[in-house]
Structures are given as C-alpha cells and as structure tokens.
Amino acid sequence: MKSPRHVPTAGAARRPLATLLAALAGLSGALAMLPAASAAEPKLPIFDAHVHYSHDAWDRTPPKEAIAILRKAGLKRAMVSSSSDDGTQKLYAEAPDLVVPSLRPYRKRGEISTWVRDETVIPHLEDRLRKFRYAAIGEFHVYGSDADLPVVRRMVQLAKQYKLWLHLHGDSDAIERVLVQDPEARILWAHSGFDRPEAVRAMLRKHRKLHADLAFRNDHATGGKIDPAWREAFIEFPDRFLVGTDTFTPERWYYIAEHADWSRAWLADLPKDVAERIGWRNGENLFASMMATK
Amino acid sequence: MAFRRTEHHRGRRVLATLLFLLAPAAAAEPDRFSASELERIASHGPWPTAWMRDPGNRVSANPAAVHLGYRLFFEPRLSANGRVACATCHDPARGFQDGRATARGLTDGVRNTPGLFDVRQQRWFGWDGGHDNLWSASLRPILDQGEMGGSAGRTAHVLRGSAALACHYRQAFGKAPTAGDSDLLVNVAKAIASWQETLLSPPAPFDHFRDALERKDVAAAAAYPAAARRGLKIFLGRGQCATCHAGPNFTNGEFGDIGVPFFIKPAGVDPGRQGGIKRLLANPWNLLGAYNDDATGGNTTGTKFVRPEHRNFGEFKVPTLRNLTLTAPYMHNGSLATLRDVVRHYSDLDEDRLHADGERILRPLNLSEAENADLVAFLESLSPATPLPPPVVPAPVPACRAP
Ligand SMILES: [Zn+2]
Numbered sequence: 001m002k003s004p005r006h007v008p009t010a011g012a013a014r015r016p017l018a019t020l021l022a023a024l025a026g027l028s029g030a031l032a033m034l035p036a037a038s039a040a041e042p043k044l045p046i047f048d049a050h051v052h053y054s055h056d057a058w059d060r061t062p063p064k065e066a067i068a069i070l071r072k073a074g075l076k077r078a079m080v081s082s083s084s085d086d087g088t089q090k091l092y093a094e095a096p097d098l099v100v101p102s103l104r105p106y107r108k109r110g111e112i113s114t115w116v117r118d119e120t121v122i123p124h125l126e127d128r129l130r131k132f133r134y135a136a137i138g139e140f141h142v143y144g145s146d147a148d149l150p151v152v153r154r155m156v157q158l159a160k161q162y163k164l165w166l167h168l169h170g171d172s173d174a175i176e177r178v179l180v181q182d183p184e185a186r187i188l189w190a191h192s193g194f195d196r197p198e199a200v201r202a203m204l205r206k207h208r209k210l211h212a213d214l215a216f217r218n219d220h221a222t223g224g225k226i227d228p229a230w231r232e233a234f235i236e237f238p239d240r241f242l243v244g245t246d247t248f249t250p251e252r253w254y255y256i257a258e259h260a261d262w263s264r265a266w267l268a269d270l271p272k273d274v275a276e277r278i279g280w281r282n283g284e285n286l287f288a289s290m291m292a293t294k
Numbered sequence: 295m296a297f298r299r300t301e302h303h304r305g306r307r308v309l310a311t312l313l314f315l316l317a318p319a320a321a322a323e324p325d326r327f328s329a330s331e332l333e334r335i336a337s338h339g340p341w342p343t344a345w346m347r348d349p350g351n352r353v354s355a356n357p358a359a360v361h362l363g364y365r366l367f368f369e370p371r372l373s374a375n376g377r378v379a380c381a382t383c384h385d386p387a388r389g390f391q392d393g394r395a396t397a398r399g400l401t402d403g404v405r406n407t408p409g410l411f412d413v414r415q416q417r418w419f420g421w422d423g424g425h426d427n428l429w430s431a432s433l434r435p436i437l438d439q440g441e442m443g444g445s446a447g448r449t450a451h452v453l454r455g456s457a458a459l460a461c462h463y464r465q466a467f468g469k470a471p472t473a474g475d476s477d478l479l480v481n482v483a484k485a486i487a488s489w490q491e492t493l494l495s496p497p498a499p500f501d502h503f504r505d506a507l508e509r510k511d512v513a514a515a516a517a518y519p520a521a522a523r524r525g526l527k528i529f530l531g532r533g534q535c536a537t538c539h540a541g542p543n544f545t546n547g548e549f550g551d552i553g554v555p556f557f558i559k560p561a562g563v564d565p566g567r568q569g570g571i572k573r574l575l576a577n578p579w580n581l582l583g584a585y586n587d588d589a590t591g592g593n594t595t596g597t598k599f600v601r602p603e604h605r606n607f608g609e610f611k612v613p614t615l616r617n618l619t620l621t622a623p624y625m626h627n628g629s630l631a632t633l634r635d636v637v638r639h640y641s642d643l644d645e646d647r648l649h650a651d652g653e654r655i656l657r658p659l660n661l662s663e664a665e666n667a668d669l670v671a672f673l674e675s676l677s678p679a680t681p682l683p684p685p686v687v688p689a690p691v692p693a694c695r696a697p
Contacts, residue, residue, distance in 0.1 A: 216604050217604075251555065251556050251563045254565075258568075259604065
C-alpha cells in the first residue's frame with residue numbers, strides 16, 4: 001500500500017472530526033491493541049536493571065505479589081536491590097530465575113547522603129557478602145570527591161575481591177575516581193549519570209568496562225521515536241546500555257509493566273539486534289550469567 | 295489615583311520605606327524583608343487578579359448560562375439516584391468542598407474534593423490534570439459512575455421538566471434542550487462552568503499586607519501579625535515553597551511529587567499525572583477536540599505539547615494555597631488532616647521518596663515547633679479573616695422571568 005503521506009490532505013474542515021475519532025479510538029485503543037500485538041509477535045523480553053524492593057515495598061507488596069508483577073510485565077529478569085537487603089533476599093528466594101540480587105550499602109531509608117561517611121556500612125557489607133550471593137553492589141549515591149572517602153574506597157575493594165559490579169548513581173567525576181582506585185572496576189552507571197548523550201558516549205569511549213542504564217530518563221525517546229543524538233550512542237555502543245524502571249518508592253512497583261511497554265515502544269525504533277541487546281541480552285550476559293556460574 | 299503620584303509623594307514614600315525597613319530591626323530581626331523578598335511578596339498579588347472570560351467556552355459570562363449553571367450545580371436530579379448534586383461534594387459553606395478525606399458520591403472515591411474558589415484561574419483541572427478546560431472537568435462528574443452516574447437523556451429530561459431551565463438553556467444556546475442533541479451535555483457543562491467562573495475569593499489578610507507594602511503604608515502593614523511575617527519568610531526562603539506555589543493564586547499550575555504516598559484502598563495506586571495525561575489525550579472534550587469554542591486555537595498550546603514522562607507517575611497538581619482554612623483535609627487523597635500536619639510533612643520530608651537528580655527544591659526543613667507554627671500562621675493568612683457570605687445568586691434573565 002502507498003504511504004498515506006502522498007494523499008493530499010482533506011483540508012481543515014475535516015480536522016475536528018478526525019481529532020474526535022482519533023481521541024475515541026484512543027479510549028479503546030489501549031485495550032484493543034494489546035492482544036493483537038502479542039498474537040502477532042511475542043513481547044520483547046526485558047531485563048530491568050534498576051529495581052528496588054525496600055522495606056515499605058515488601059510491607060505493601062509481599063514477595064509473591066511482587067514476583068507476579070514482574071512476570072506479568074514480561075520481564076526476563078530484574079536486578080534488585082533494597083534498603084535493607086532483606087527485601088532483595090526475600091524476592092530472590094521467591095524467584096531465583098527472575099531476580100538478580102545487588103547489595104545496597106543502605107540498611108534503611110534515609111542513608112542516601114550519610115552513608116559515605118558512615119564506617120558501620122563496611123561491616124554490614126562484609127557480613128552480607130559472606131552470607132549471600134550477589135551480582136553487584138549498589139545502587140549507591142556518590143558524587144565527586146566523596147568517591148575517595150574511606151568508606152567508598154573500601155567498598156570498591158570489596159567489589160574487586162568478590163568480583164562484583166558497582167551500580168553507581170553519581171557524576172562522571174565519581175566514576176573517574178573509582179576507576180583510579182581500581183582500573184578494572186566494572187561499573188553500571190545508574191541513569192547514565194543524567195548526562196547528555198554526547199557526554200555519556202565520551203565516557204563509554206574512554207572506559208571500556210563502563211556500562212550505563214537508562215532508568216528514569218525520557219530524553220532518549222518521545223512517543224516511541226529515538227532522539228538522534230541518543231540513536232548514535234546506541235548504535236555505537238549496543239552492548240553497553242540497559243533499561244530500568246527505578247522503583248524508588250513502593251508505589252512505583254505498579255509502574256514496572258508500564259515502563260517495560262514504554263521501553264519496548266522505543267526499542268522497536270532500533271535495529272532488532274540492537275533492541276534485543278539493550279532490552280535484555282546485555283543484562284543476561286553481564287549479570288545473570290554471574291549468578292549461574294558462581 | 296494610586297498611579298498619579300507627585301514628586302512630593304514619592305519622597306514621602308521613600309522615607310516611609312526606610313522607616314519601615316529599619317524600625318523593626320532593633321526589636322525583631324525576622325520581621326524585616328530584604329529588597330528581593332519584597333519583590334517576591336509583590337509577585338503574589340494583586341488580588342483578585344483581572345478576570346477574563348474563557349475563550350474556549352462561548353457562554354462564558356453569558357447571564358442566561360450563568361443562571362442555568364447555578365441552578366444545575368445544585369440539581370440532584372442530574373444523578374442516577376436523584377440525590378447527588380455537584381454541591382453535595384462542592385459545598386458552598388465549606389469553600390466548595392466536602393471536608394471529607396476522599397469524596398463520596400454514588401460510591402466512595404479515592405481523591406479529595408478540591409474547593410472551587412478561583413477555579414477559573416486553573417490551567418489544568420483535577421488532581422491529575424486529566425482535563426484542560428473547566429467545562430470538560432464539569433462534565434466528568436455527571437457521567438462518572440461513582441459520582442453522579444447521569445446521562446444526556448436524564449439531563450435533557452430535567453431541563454425540559456422546568457420552564458425556567460428550558461428557557462435559560464434556549465437563551466444561552468439558541469435552541470431547545472432535546473434529548474437527541476449530542477451537544478446537550480457539553481452545553482450543560484459549559485453553563486455550569488460559566489457559573490463556577492464567577493466564584494472568586496475576596497482578599498485575605500496577606501493581600502492587605504502585600505498591598506500595604508506596595509503602597510509603603512507602614513500603618514496598614516503593621517496590622518499583619520508577626521508570626522505570619524516570620525512564616526512568610528520561611529515560605530519565600532528556606533522552604534522554597536514559592537518555587538511551586540507561585541504567583542497570586544499560589545500555584546505554578548503544574549504538577550509535582552512532594553513525597554505523599556499514593557497507594558489507594560483496597561489495592562493498587564493512583565498514578566496521578568501519568569494517568570491524567572492519558573485521560574486528557576483520550577478525552578473527546580479536550581481543547582484539541584471539536585468542542586473548543588476558541589476559533590483561533592490559541593488555547594491549545596499546553597495540550598498539544600504535553601509529553602508523558604516517568605516522573606509523572608505519582609505527581610499531582612500543585613494546589614492553590616488560598617482558602618485553606620475552609621478546605622481541610624489536605625493533599626490529593628486528603629491524607630493530612632491539618633495545616634500543622636502539612637507543615638510537618640515538609641519539615642520531616644522523606645528524601646528517599648524524592649528522586650535524587652539535579653537541583654533539589656525539596657529538602658527536609660527540620661523546623662522547630664515555633665517555626666512550624668509561624669508557617670501555619672502564614673498559610674492561614676491566605677484565607678479570608680471572616681466567614682464568607684453565601685455565593686451571590688445570579689438573577690434569572692429578563693426573558694425567562696415568570697410573568
Ligand atoms: Zn538512582
């Protein structure tokens with residue numbers, strides 16, 4: 001069929017009707033389109049690299065329900081961390097095939113900005129690392145020169161010792177400092193540092209082991225269309241990006257499915273192979289494999 | 295009058311300003327305002343602001359429509375059980391809300407009923423901004439199964455059953471109310487909107503203070519209580535409240551997440567703005583649709599450029615801070631009972647609930663009990679000092695007056 005773009009437009013008079021029809025279609029469209037789409041082609045699996053399950057989340061959404069949410073969203077796997085770590089362990093016990101555990105330095109909410117100076121974080125990490133298996137330490141928040149504080153340094157050493165990833169939410173300065181401490185450190189840069197695509201690309205070029213998640217960002221895609229600068233980044237580094245929801249409040253568990261669908265929509269605007277890598281293969285290769293082989 | 299000042303007057307004003315700024319310094323530091331604070335105080339007025347008709351509603355300010363809208367606002371027969379009117383939830387004696395945490399119509403709702411004073415000034419309607427105009431926000435409750443459960447047929451029946459209502463409808467819209475007319479519900483909603491546009495709150499103690507500062511009227515400014523002044527300082531400064539609660543109506547018209555939990559009973563969440571954008575774009579009565587009466591399309595920009603973002607999930611409209619003493623409890627779900635609770639919420643903010651990214655406006659303020667009371671005193675000064683009289687009843691138009 002010819003593209004409708006070549007058909008001359010019907011003129012302004014028709015537009016209100018068209019708008020109304022489009023709006024009405026929108027009302028039922030969401031419901032009507034899902035089964036059709038999934039019948040044609042199975043939904044793209046998603047590796048969600050940025051899930052938190054803190055104590056207020058497991059109060060509200062117990063492990064069985066939480067796992068049901070992840071499965072219903074069509075997630076292949078989720079990298080989960082929590083304050084305290086008990087939430088992650090509960091979820092991992094419920095579905096080891098679905099959950100990749102990551103260890104947060106936070107024992108409860110409210111430690112986001114204090115932990116870098118809190119020596120008691122270290123025995124907490126050491127104790128949990130002895131007891132449980134993880135793919136990463138994080139997500140933790142650290143900016144600039146704070147990354148050189150003793151607590152952070154020791155944590156970087158522990159990651160090296162246990163061969164774990166660091167899921168770091170912070171600026172490029174913090175990344176650079178961690179990489180001075182351990183040039184081999186494997187870092188997953190949370191939210192790609194909320195940096196511009198050009199800056200993210202420069203960091204990925206400079207540091208070959210650096211990976212980046214796109215959690216809680218919108219600037220790379222609007223209405224299922226990818227921003228040109230970001231497209232270049234994805235095509236240059238198809239193996240280095242991951243998607244993630246970031247469930248920083250317990251309520252956001254109810255956004256995981258929505259986020260997975262949103263990700264599928266913009267990933268569909270990439271070559272299939274690149275879409276699959278960013279959507280789930282990178283996560284599988286980097287993190288899931290660690291849990292399998294240890 | 296106030297604009298035509300002589301040199302002589304100006305000289306006196308400067309002197310008065312100096313006296314005002316300097317005099318309280320010795321007694322109480324916190325009473326003084328810097329030049330930049332004075333400028334920001336001025337930005338919260340004047341009140342009331344200039345009223346403009348709604349270009350998207352052709353019967354905005356039409357007297358027949360205003361009268362019809364008034365009558366229908368109090369008309370329970372529009373509802374499925376004949377017992378729920380707009381005024382059931384939007385009670386004029388309570389700042390046009392119901393005093394409940396969450397609304398109760400035909401069934402229990404999940405959101406707090408907002409007051410309707412100054413509703414003409416809103417840019418988005420509903421806690422989630424699911425509507426971009428007042429008339430479609432007024433149509434929603436008529437059809438909502440949990441609120442009024444009405445229909446076009448029922449509405450037409452009510453109109454045709456009363457000579458006065460039918461006459462006002464005819465006067466406003468130039469035709470009789472017929473059940474088969476697909477415009478009927480929209481027209482009725484536009485009439486109810488035109489009445490709500492007339493709901494204006496009078497100046498509050500803060501406005502008198504603000505105007506006195508503007509006039510450099512030291513004596514009048516002195517009437518504003520010291521506690522409210524100290525609270526105002528926190529509001530403008532440390533609290534950064536005015537970043538969101540900006541301008542004469544104390545709202546920037548946008549949406550925010552201040553860490554109020556948004557689970558709903560018995561299960562699930564209220565998606566807030568994220569769901570509101572979906573509702574807005576799917577709504578045939580939005581400003582992009584055929585019922586917008588603004589032929590220039592000048593009022594469609596906001597809706598055209600709405601783009602969903604992850605942060606919208608759990609964002610709610612930044613509410614006005616006027617008339618709060620009339621509209622407890624607070625927040626989108628009525629979860630905070632008093633202004634003291636609201637201020638405590640901001641004071642003890644749970645930072646982990648707010649996504650850490652970029653510049654932070656909200657931080658736990660760690661206010662002392664005294665500062666807490668000051669901020670409450672300021673908020674109270676944005677409400678009328680004396681009970682408001684009932685709303686003015688719009689007169690029937692001459693053509694519809696009974697002989
Ligand atoms: Zn983060």
